[in-house]
Amino acid sequence: MKQLFVLLFSGWMGISFGQQESQIPWSQEVRLTWADFKGKPTSDDAAATTASGISYRFSTNTWGNQVEIEFVVTTHFYPEKSWYRPELCDAQILRHEQLHFDISEVFARKMRTRLAATKFTKDVKAEVAKIYDEINMALYAFQNRYDNETNFSRHREKQSEWNRKIADILKD
Numbered sequence: 001m002k003q004l005f006v007l008l009f010s011g012w013m014g015i016s017f018g019q020q021e022s023q024i025p026w027s028q029e030v031r032l033t034w035a036d037f038k039g040k041p042t043s044d045d046a047a048a049t050t051a052s053g054i055s056y057r058f059s060t061n062t063w064g065n066q067v068e069i070e071f072v073v074t075t076h077f078y079p080e081k082s083w084y085r086p087e088l089c090d091a092q093i094l095r096h097e098q099l100h101f102d103i104s105e106v107f108a109r110k111m112r113t114r115l116a117a118t119k120f121t122k123d124v125k126a127e128v129a130k131i132y133d134e135i136n137m138a139l140y141a142f143q144n145r146y147d148n149e150t151n152f153s154r155h156r157e158k159q160s161e162w163n164r165k166i167a168d169i170l171k172d
Helices: 092-115 126-151 156-171
Strands: 001-006 052-063 066-077
Touching: 052 092, 052 126, 066 092, 066 126, 092 126, 092 156, 126 156
Parallel strands: none
Antiparallel strands: 001 052, 052 066
């Protein structure tokens, strides 16, 4: 028996969008530009905001008590929910925002690893959702740690450390 479940979630900042929302998929070769940030500022405190997150879909094959899962996990940037203040932003801040998107990809990879290593039961939908929730909570905490440690890109030495750290993870 083959079942198909398609679930779309977005993680960073707890934002959830429908499929009509424009998205830019994560790619090692394509970097964000300020032209990708199409939203209107929603805060007086920030120079820029990146809305990115993890989406997944999966299908299952069930034979008796055996459940086999096929899945796709992707990372997306949401232009209409991402914004910047041109008068406050420079290339350093854009690199900081790009790293938020890259961090989302790091956690998409963690989700792929968890899904591949999990032995699922007939309650696969709830089990996948639980994995997603755990990954998403860890992603949120990691994104906040990144902003705190770099002081939102102002601490240039820490920013450089994070740039290297995430680049090394993405090379693996």
